[in-house]
Amino acid sequence: MSDSESFQSDVSLDEEDEEFIWKVFYSKLEADSAGNAIGSGDANELDLSDISDIEEAFPELVQKYKQLKNRESEQLTEDQQKAILMSSLSQEQMDRFEAYRRMAVNKAGVRKVCNGILGNTMPQNIAVVMGGLLKQLLSEIISLAFEVQEREYKAQLILDIDEKKKRKRDSIKKLALGDESLPAEPERKLEYMGDYKLPLTPDHIREAWRIFQTQGSGAFQSKWRSQGECDGKFFR
Incomplete structure (x- = not known):
C-alpha cells in the first residue's frame, strides 16, 4: 500500500x-434498549395470584393485598x-401538553373557509369539529417539523465530523512529508445544534408538510385518483 492510500484511510478523532x-x-438508542430490557423482565416476576399458602400465616397482609387488587380492577x-x-408525564411532555391546550384555532376563519369551499352555510357545531381537526x-x-429540524442538525454534525477527519488526515500527511507548519485556522470543537432550543424555520414547516403528504396522511394527489385509462374526474 502506498503512502497516499494510507492517508486516505479513516482516522479516529479525539x-x-x-x-x-x-x-x-447512540445514547438514546442505548436508553431505549435498556428500557425494553427492564420491561421484558417484568413478565418473569413471581405470580401472586395464588396466595393460599401464606394466607394463614399473614392474614392482614393478604387482606391488604386483596384490597389493593380490587382497587386496581375498579373502573376509573x-x-x-x-x-x-x-402525574405520569415528564416535564417536557407537560410543557408540550400545556402548549397544545393553549393553542386556539380561529373558528370563525375556519367556518368562512369551509363556507367558501362548500358554497353553503356551515353550522356552528360543525365549525367547532373542523377547528378541532x-x-x-x-x-x-x-x-414532524421538529423531527425534520433534528435530522438537519444531525446531518450537519456528520458533515462537520467528516470535515474534521479530512483536516486531520491532511495534517498527518503534512507531518509525514516533513511540513510542521501550523494550520491556518485553529481546530474548533464539534457542536450539535440540537442542544439548543432553536425555533422552527419556514423550511422545516414546508419539509414537514411535504413528508406528511408523501406518507399518505394528507389529501390524495390527482395522479393517485386516476384508475386504468380514466382520468379520475369522477373522484374530483
Whole structure:
C-alpha cells in the first residue's frame, strides 16, 4: 500500500469528540434498549395470584393485598384517568401538553373557509369539529417539523465530523512529508445544534408538510385518483 492510500484511510478523532458523537447518536438508542430490557423482565416476576399458602400465616397482609387488587380492577372515571395520566408525564411532555391546550384555532376563519369551499352555510357545531381537526393536523405538522429540524442538525454534525477527519488526515500527511507548519485556522470543537432550543424555520414547516403528504396522511394527489385509462374526474 502506498503512502497516499494510507492517508486516505479513516482516522479516529479525539476521545472527547468520540464521546460527544456517542452522546448525540447512540445514547438514546442505548436508553431505549435498556428500557425494553427492564420491561421484558417484568413478565418473569413471581405470580401472586395464588396466595393460599401464606394466607394463614399473614392474614392482614393478604387482606391488604386483596384490597389493593380490587382497587386496581375498579373502573376509573375520566377525571381519575386524566389525573393518573398527568402525574405520569415528564416535564417536557407537560410543557408540550400545556402548549397544545393553549393553542386556539380561529373558528370563525375556519367556518368562512369551509363556507367558501362548500358554497353553503356551515353550522356552528360543525365549525367547532373542523377547528378541532385542524388543531390536530397542526400539532402533527409541528411535531414532524421538529423531527425534520433534528435530522438537519444531525446531518450537519456528520458533515462537520467528516470535515474534521479530512483536516486531520491532511495534517498527518503534512507531518509525514516533513511540513510542521501550523494550520491556518485553529481546530474548533464539534457542536450539535440540537442542544439548543432553536425555533422552527419556514423550511422545516414546508419539509414537514411535504413528508406528511408523501406518507399518505394528507389529501390524495390527482395522479393517485386516476384508475386504468380514466382520468379520475369522477373522484374530483
